[in-house]
Amino acid sequence: MLYYLLEHLTHMALLMVLALGLNLINGYTGMFSLGHHGFFAVGAYAAGALTLAVTPAAPSLGVGLGVFALSALGGVLAAAAFGVVVGVPCLRLRGDYLAIATLGFGEIVRIIIQNTEALGGARGLEVPYLLLTRGVDTQLPYVALYAALALLAVAATVWTLRAVLRSNHGRAMIAIREDEIAAELLGVNLMKYKLAAFILGAGFAGLAGALYTHFTTQIEPREFGLLKGIYILLYVVLGGMGSMSGTLLATALLYILDKMLLNLLPPEIQAWREVAFALMLVLVMILRPQGILGQKELYQTRLWRRLFKRASPAEAPAP
Amino acid sequence: MTPTPLLHAQRVTKRFGGLTAVADFNLTLLPGELVGLIGPNGAGKTTAFNLITGVYAPSEGHITLAQQPTRGLTPDRIAARGVSRTFQNIRLFDAMTVLENVKTAYNLNTRYTFLDAILRTRRFRDEEDLIHQRALDLLRLFRLEDDAHARADSLAYGEQRRLEIARALATQPRLLLLDEPAAGMNAQETEELMAMIRDIKTRFDLTILLIEHDMRFVMQLCERIIVLEYGRIIAEGTPQAIREDPRVIAAYLGDAAEGVELPPQEPHHAPG
Numbered sequence: 001m002l003y004y005l006l007e008h009l010t011h012m013a014l015l016m017v018l019a020l021g022l023n024l025i026n027g028y029t030g031m032f033s034l035g036h037h038g039f040f041a042v043g044a045y046a047a048g049a050l051t052l053a054v055t056p057a058a059p060s061l062g063v064g065l066g067v068f069a070l071s072a073l074g075g076v077l078a079a080a081a082f083g084v085v086v087g088v089p090c091l092r093l094r095g096d097y098l099a100i101a102t103l104g105f106g107e108i109v110r111i112i113i114q115n116t117e118a119l120g121g122a123r124g125l126e127v128p129y130l131l132l133t134r135g136v137d138t139q140l141p142y143v144a145l146y147a148a149l150a151l152l153a154v155a156a157t158v159w160t161l162r163a164v165l166r167s168n169h170g171r172a173m174i175a176i177r178e179d180e181i182a183a184e185l186l187g188v189n190l191m192k193y194k195l196a197a198f199i200l201g202a203g204f205a206g207l208a209g210a211l212y213t214h215f216t217t218q219i220e221p222r223e224f225g226l227l228k229g230i231y232i233l234l235y236v237v238l239g240g241m242g243s244m245s246g247t248l249l250a251t252a253l254l255y256i257l258d259k260m261l262l263n264l265l266p267p268e269i270q271a272w273r274e275v276a277f278a279l280m281l282v283l284v285m286i287l288r289p290q291g292i293l294g295q296k297e298l299y300q301t302r303l304w305r306r307l308f309k310r311a312s313p314a315e316a317p318a319p
Numbered sequence: 320m321t322p323t324p325l326l327h328a329q330r331v332t333k334r335f336g337g338l339t340a341v342a343d344f345n346l347t348l349l350p351g352e353l354v355g356l357i358g359p360n361g362a363g364k365t366t367a368f369n370l371i372t373g374v375y376a377p378s379e380g381h382i383t384l385a386q387q388p389t390r391g392l393t394p395d396r397i398a399a400r401g402v403s404r405t406f407q408n409i410r411l412f413d414a415m416t417v418l419e420n421v422k423t424a425y426n427l428n429t430r431y432t433f434l435d436a437i438l439r440t441r442r443f444r445d446e447e448d449l450i451h452q453r454a455l456d457l458l459r460l461f462r463l464e465d466d467a468h469a470r471a472d473s474l475a476y477g478e479q480r481r482l483e484i485a486r487a488l489a490t491q492p493r494l495l496l497l498d499e500p501a502a503g504m505n506a507q508e509t510e511e512l513m514a515m516i517r518d519i520k521t522r523f524d525l526t527i528l529l530i531e532h533d534m535r536f537v538m539q540l541c542e543r544i545i546v547l548e549y550g551r552i553i554a555e556g557t558p559q560a561i562r563e564d565p566r567v568i569a570a571y572l573g574d575a576a577e578g579v580e581l582p583p584q585e586p587h588h589a590p591g
C-alpha cells in the first residue's frame with residue numbers, strides 16, 4: 001500500500017515540476033505555450049540517451065550516481081537549449097499564434113523521436129537501473145528514494161521560481177503579463193525576459209523528464225503526446241495562472257481524480273476521462289479563467305487566514 | 320554658443336495607411352526645457368510621443384536623442400537612453416502593488432543576475448535594498464507611500480496618474496514625456512500636480528514635454544508651447560504668444576472657449 005502511494009506521489013511530484021515551469025511561462029509572464037510536454041520529452045530522452053551512452057556494464061554505485069547526475073544535468077541543459085531554439089523564433093508571435101507554434105513544436109519532438117531508431121523509435125528507450133535496482137525485495141526503498149528525489153525537485157523548483165519572481169527580473173516578467181507595451185517603454189527587454197521564462201520553464205521540464213526516465217527506466221514516445229500537454233496546462237489553468245500554490249493544489253487534486261477514475265471506470269470507457277479532462281480545460285478557461293486561486297497564493301486567501309491565523313489587528317472590526 | 324539639443328525631431332511624418340497622423344513635425348528640446356504640446360483631439364500629439372519613444376518608426380524624417388539617431392532602436396533601448404513617459408489611458412501594472420510598479424522600472428539599472436537572485440547573493444540583497452529605498456522615496460514624493468502595498472488598480476484616478484509619473488521617474492530619465500497628466504483630476508489635484516512637476520524638474524534635472532488639454536495648466540507651467548492641428552505644427556511660442564495667436568484661437572481655444580469638451584476616447588490600441 002505504502003509502495004503504491006509513494007509510486008503515485010513520485011509521478012504527481014514530477015507533474016508538479018512540469019506545471020510550475022509552465023506557470024512561469026503562461027501564468028506569470030502571460031504567454032500561452034501549449035508545448036510544455038515537448039520540453040519534458042527532450043529532457044527525458046536526453047537523459048536516457050546520455051545514460052545509455054556512458055553507462056558501463058554493471059556500474060558500481062559511485063559510477064551510477066555519477067551517470068545519474070550527469071544525465072539529469074544533460075536533461076536540464078538539453079531542454080533549456082530547446083527553450084532557446086523554440087523561443088527565439090516563436091516569441092515574436094503573439095497569443096494564439098504562439099500557442100499554435102508551441103503546440104507544433106511538441107508534436108514535432110514526439111514524431112522525430114518516434115522515427116529515430118537511435119532513440120528507440122516507437123518501441124521506446126530502456127535505461128539500466130543506476131541508484132537502486134527495482135527487485136521484488138527492493139520495491140519500497142526504490143520508490144521511497146524516487147519519491148524523495150521528486151519532492152526535492154518540487155522544492156527546488158518552488159524555491160528557484162519564488163526567488164526569481166521576487167527579484168527585479170521576475171517583476172519584469174509579471175510586468176510583461178500586465179502590460180507588454182508599458183513594460184517595454186519602461187525599459188523591460190521583452191525578448192530577454194520572455195526567453196528567460198521559456199528557458200527556466202523548459203529547464204525544469206527537462207529535470208522532470210530526466211527523473212521520469214530514471215524512475216520508470218522505460219520511456220515511450222506516446223507518453224509525451226499532446227494529451228500530456230493538456231493535462232499540465234489544465235493544472236496551471238485550474239490552479240490559477242500566477243499562483244504556485246494553486247498549481248500544486250490543482251495538480252494534486254486532478255492527479256488523484258484521474259487515478260480514481262482510472263480505477264473506478266470500467267475499462268471500455270476509461271479513455272473517456274481524457275476527453276473529460278480536455279473538456280474541463282475548455283470549461284475552466286471559459287467559466288473561471290483565473291482558476292481556483294487566481295494570482296493569489298494559498299496563504300493569501302481568506303479561508304486560509306480563517307483556518308490558521310487569529311484575526312490580525314488589521315482585520316479586527318473597527319471599534 | 321547654444322547648448323546641444325537633448326531631442327531633435329526633423330521633418331518627421333507618420334502615416335497610418337491613408338491617414339497622416341503627424342506631418343512634417345519639427346521639434347528641438349534643449350536640456351532643462353519644459354514644453355507643452357497642445358491641439359485638438361486626433362491632432363497627432365500622442366503619435367508624436369509614440370514616435371519619440373520608438374513605438375512607431377517615422378514614415379519619413381528622423382529623430383535624434385543627444386545627437387544619436389534613434390531609428391531602429393526598440394522602446395526599451397530608447398528608455399535606456401533616458402526617455403520615459405506616462406500614458407493618456409493609464410497603463411499601470413494593475414495586479415502588482417504600487418511599490419512593485421515603481422520597482423519594475425528600475426529594471427534598466429538592475430545589475431544583479433538571475434543567479435544572484437536565486438542564490439540571494441550579497442549583490443542581490445544590496446541592490447534590492449537600494450531599489451526598495453529609492454522606490455519608497457519616489458512614492459513619498461508623490462504622496463503615495465501609504466498605499467505602497469495596495470494593488471495599483473485600487474488607487475483613485477488621480478493617484479494612478481501620480482503613480483505613473485513616479486514609475487516613469489524610476490527609469491532615471493533625462494527626458495520625461497507626460498501625456499495628459501492632469502486628465503480626470505479635480506482642481507486641487509491639478510494644482511498639486513503642477514507643484515510636483517516643477518519640483519521633480521529641478522530635483523531630477525529633467526527636460527519635460529507634456530500634452531495637456533487644461534489650458535490654465537499648460538499656460539502656467541510651460542515656458543514654450545507647440546500647437547498641433549491635423550498632424551501639423553500651426554503655432555509655436557510663449558504662452559502669451561499662443562494665447563493671442565488667431566490660428567490657435569480658431570483651431571483650438573475657440574472650441575474650448577465655447578465650452579466644447581472633446582471626448583478623450585481613442586479607437587485604437589496604440590499606447591495612448
Ligand SMILES: Nc1ncnc2c1ncn2[C@@H]1O[C@H](COP(=O)(O)OP(=O)(O)O)[C@@H](O)[C@H]1O
Pocket residue numbers: 335338339340358359360361362363364365366367585586587588589591
Ligand atoms: N496605431 C494607429 N493606427 C491607425 N491610426 C492611428 C493610430 N494611432 C493614431 N492613429 C490616428 O492618428 C490620429 C492622431 O491620433 P493621436 O496621436 O492619438 O491624437 P491626439 O493624441 O492628438 O489626440 C488620429 O486620427 C488617430 O485615430
Ligand SMILES: [Mg+2]
Pocket residue numbers: 364365366407591
Ligand atoms: Mg492623445
